[in-house]
Amino acid sequence: EAGVAQSPRYKIIEKRQSVAFWCNPISGHATLYWYQQILGQGPKLLIQFQNNGVVDDSQLPKDRFSAERLKGVDSTLKIQPAKLEDSAVYLCASVQRGAPYNEQFFGPGTRLTVL
Amino acid sequence: AQSVTQPDIHITVSEGASLELRCNYSYGATPYLFWYVQSPGQGLQLLLKYFSGDTLVQGIKGFEAEFKRSQSSFNLRKPSVHWSDAAEYFCAVGAGGNQFYFGTGTSLTVIP
Numbered sequence: 001e002a003g004v005a006q007s008p009r010y011k012i013i014e015k016r017q018s019v020a021f022w023c024n025p026i027s028g029h030a031t032l033y034w035y036q037q038i039l040g041q042g043p044k045l046l047i048q049f050q051n052n053g054v055v056d057d058s059q060l061p062k063d064r065f066s067a068e069r070l071k072g073v074d075s076t077l078k079i080q081p082a083k084l085e086d087s088a089v090y091l092c093a094s095v096q097r098g099a100p101y102n103e104q105f106f107g108p109g110t111r112l113t114v115l
Numbered sequence: 116a117q118s119v120t121q122p123d124i125h126i127t128v129s130e131g132a133s134l135e136l137r138c139n140y141s142y143g144a145t146p147y148l149f150w151y152v153q154s155p156g157q158g159l160q161l162l163l164k165y166f167s168g169d170t171l172v173q174g175i176k177g178f179e180a181e182f183k184r185s186q187s188s189f190n191l192r193k194p195s196v197h198w199s200d201a202a203e204y205f206c207a208v209g210a211g212g213n214q215f216y217f218g219t220g221t222s223l224t225v226i227p
Contacts, residue, residue, distance in 0.1 A: 003158075004158065041219050042119070042205050042207075042216075042220055043159070045215060091158065103161050103164065104159075104161070106151075106158035106160070108156065108157060109158055
């Protein structure tokens with residue numbers, strides 16, 4: 001069974017530029033999460049999708065971050081414009097059902113460096 | 116508010132020695148508790164989880180954890196550490212609804 005795929009693995013941009021990350025969850029997994037992991041910290045939830053609908057985006061900085069999950073499969077997270085403090089690893093995870101106590105399967109992450 | 120505390124930022128152990136990583140949580144009801152491991156350049160992998168029942172849970176790679184309600188703890192243990200266990204370990208709590216919180220992690224170094 002293929003795991004959660006993410007691309008790119010690394011990205012370096014200058015502040016005020018835009019960037020987009022892509023995630024393809026495990027086939028059949030209805031719930032998808034995006035996390036931000038700043039160096040030295042644990043992952044912080046940004047947004048949760050159930051199929052193609054948003055369940056929780058309370059911690060997403062909506063002035064610059066956006067995410068979509070068209071057709072309820074893969075998802076894109078965008079930052080526009082980026083700030084220095086956005087430097088982090090962005091992790092995507094999926095679960096087979098929506099409850100948070102189900103095992104979340106994580107992708108390898110995208111490491112973003114903002115200069 | 117819900118929170119997870121991992122008091123040890125970094126731990127060094129000798130190969131073959133026993134290991135215990137500490138995790139304390141703050142939550143009003145019975146939480147769902149998890150331990151994940153993250154190797155360099157890799158995503159997080161679930162080691163074990165606790166939902167209810169037996170407070171001692173077994174996981175993969177020879178790890179186990181014990182839920183102690185009175186101490187609000189969920190410490191991870193392994194009787195004999197292998198060099199391949201060197202990684203970052205995260206404790207997490209699922210607090211119902213869509214809430215899922217991670218600790219700040221403990222970095223494990225294994226010396227020969």
